[in-house]
Amino acid sequence: MLPVKIAGLGWYLPEQIMTNEWFAAQLGVSASWIERATGVRERRYAAGETSAGMAVAAARMALHNAGLRSDDLDAIIGASAAPQQAVPCTAALIQGELGAKDGGSVCWDVNATCLSFLFALQSAAHLVAAGVYRTILICSSEITSPSLHPQDRETRALFGDAAAAAVITHAAPDDPSAIWHTQFATFSSGAHLTEALGGGTLHHPADPATTRDHNSFRMQGLSIFKFATRQSQPFLDRFFRAVGWERSTIDVVVPHQASRHAIDQLSERLGFRREQVYSNIALRGNCVGASIPLALAEAVAAGRIRRGDRVLLVGTGAGLTLGALALTF
DSSP states (O other): OBOEEEEEEEEEOOSEEEEHHHHHHHHTSOHHHHHHHHOOSEEEEOSSOOHHHHHHHHHHHHHHHHTOOGGGOSEEEEEOSSOSSSSSOHHHHHHHHHTOOTTSSEEEEEOOGGGHHHHHHHHHHHHHHTTSOSEEEEEEEEOOGGGBOTTOHHHHTTBOOEEEEEEEEEOOTTOOOEEEEEEEEEOGGGGGGEEOOBSSSTBOTTOTTOOHHHHSBEEOHHHHHHHHHHHHHHHHHHHHHHHTOOGGGOSEEEEOOOOHHHHHHHHHTSSOOGGGBOOOHHHHOBOGGGHHHHHHHHHHHTTSSOTTOEEEEEEEETTTEEEEEEEEO
16 A cells, blocks of 8 residues: 555646547548447547647646645656657656746656556656655646548547646545555557557658558557457456455446447446446547546546545556556545
């Protein structure tokens, strides 16, 4: 058990709303088909925003909710699938745009695609519990829309853009907040099920042979769904044996909003009641690394999660990686 707490949460949503009717015209399918296939009715797309700018808007809300100022931060972690630029880390850009004290915090990025926030939260919790830092800001900001292939029905209408932020501090002795257990497992046999081949050294942006297809996000959704379904049951069984909780004692499950079918699996096959599971996919889509913290922040704001509640954060990421984190909010 790590005596740390999520002291404040915030989020940012671009103003531009993209409806299923718009995608239906682009993809040659019906709006109802898109909702049945993905569970998404609408999603937000960035229109001129930057990843750092979205993160800063979410960070300001999180700091306000925590009753803290940007100068109180000792560290800033950018936790997203896509950086704003190759160099420097997005977290350094966030520090500047946030107006945090120059040199007052250390900044770095974590990229574990859809599980970036969970990996960042695990790291931040250990660092705060050990006394290395007092206050850490985690920002997950995703602008995925430009990376989606325009004719890929499987992914084009599923994803949305968003940012979310969390402020991590030490919990007081009389505070019930804590992080109890974190577990990850990567199955590299599924690594090629989710890919963007460009952007690195394999298909360098400066290489004239690099094409738009190399730079487009590709996902074999059905194969990922089957793979994750097969591995999730034993993964969660190990997780709950380690943490010592029963599934029934979880107040709220906040999953990565991968798709409606993936979220339904939690109650249909993985032992949770439907009312335990929080979902915002219908109005947000799959927001990649921002998905879990955005859903968590919205659940707290809606009163679904209160101080002292047992919360499970759970999901999958490219790699293929499964992740789960148990906390008392």
